[in-house]
Every structure is written in structure tokens, then in C-alpha cells.
Amino acid sequence: MSRTLRILVVHGPNLNLLGTREPEIYGTTTLEEIDAMLRERAKASRAEIESFQSNHEGALIDRIQQAGSRIEGLLINPGALTHTSVALRDALAALAVPIVEVHLSNIHRREAFRRHSYVSDVALGVITGFGAQSYSLGLEALLDALRV
Numbered sequence: 068m069s070r071t072l073r074i075l076v077v078h079g080p081n082l083n084l085l086g087t088r089e090p091e092i093y094g095t096t097t098l099e100e101i102d103a104m105l106r107e108r109a110k111a112s113r114a115e116i117e118s119f120q121s122n123h124e125g126a127l128i129d130r131i132q133q134a135g136s137r138i139e140g141l142l143i144n145p146g147a148l149t150h151t152s153v154a155l156r157d158a159l160a161a162l163a164v165p166i167v168e169v170h171l172s173n174i175h176r177r178e179a180f181r182r183h184s185y186v187s188d189v190a191l192g193v194i195t196g197f198g199a200q201s202y203s204l205g206l207e208a209l210l211d212a213l214r215v
């Protein structure tokens with residue numbers, strides 16, 4: 068029997084505000100609803116989701132380092148740190164598991180500064196612009212990469 072796969076879901080700064088402000092950009096689904104939806108989907112593939120959100124770069128890096136070899140895959144929306152953080156990128160690059168980067172909004176349809184991601188080239192792939200569904204699609208891609 069195959070063992071349970073552990074997937075860490077990381078949400079970056081301000082994503083705790085989801086569903087409360089700027090619905091025209093980020094939609095009306097809350098972070099709790101997204102996490103619940105991911106947990107449900109994971110269950111069907113005998114995978115287990117642990118979610119972590121922080122507004123602090125160092126806390127996100129600490130959580131990723133702690134996960135180390137205890138996870139099989141990582142799904143991350145780095146928020147604005149996508150465009151600024153070499154430190155977050157280095158923490159991700161040090162992980163030996165597949166990473167999928169997701170964004171609610173289409174970062175290529177917005178301000179020019181959002182077009183560059185420090186994370187994309189250490190990720191398996193990127194899903195951007197499908198609202199809360201970006202997370203589901205990202206999890207689907209991650210599970211597929213893990214072949215479950």
C-alpha cells in the first residue's frame with residue numbers, strides 16, 4: 068500500500084485578507100475556503116495538506132526549511148515576495164521536492180513589476196490568473212508530478 072504524501076501549501080504576505088478586500092482582483096473566496104478545498108482534493112489521492120500563511124518573509128523561510136525532507140511537494144503563492152525575495156527563492160531552491168507556484172491574478176496582465184518572479188525558475192511550473200482555481204490546478208499538477 069502506498070504511503071500518504073505530505074504537501075505543504077505556503078501563502079505569502081496579505082493573503083490572509085482574501086475574500087475581505089479587493090474582490091475584483093483576488094475574488095471572494097477566503098484563504099480558509101481555499102485550504103479546505105485543497106485538503107478535500109488531496110484526500111482523494113491519499114495526500115495530506117499542511118497550510119501555512121505568514122506576512123513575514125523570515126517566518127515563511129523558517130517554515131520551508133523546517134519542512135525539509137519531511138514533505139513530498141510544495142505549493143506556494145509567495146504573494147508580493149514573488150517579485151522581491153532572493154532569500155525566499157534560495158530557501159525554495161534548497162528544497163529537494165517539486166514546487167508549483169500559483170497566483171490568483173494573472174501577474175502578466177498587471178503592473179510591469181509583477182512580471183518578474185524570483186520563484187518561477189526553481190518551480191516545476193506556474194499557474195497564474197484563475198483565481199482560487201489556480202490553487203486547485205496547481206495541486207492537480209503537483210499530484211500528477213508525484214504520480215498519484
Ligand code: CA2
Pocket residue numbers: 080081082084085086087088089093144145146147148149169170171172173174181
Ligand atoms: O495574484 C496573486 O496571487 C499574487 O501573488 C497576490 C499578491 C501580489 O503581490 C502578487 O503580485 C500576485 C498580493 C496578495 C495580496 O492579497 C490580498 C488579498 C485580498 C485583499 C488585499 C490583498
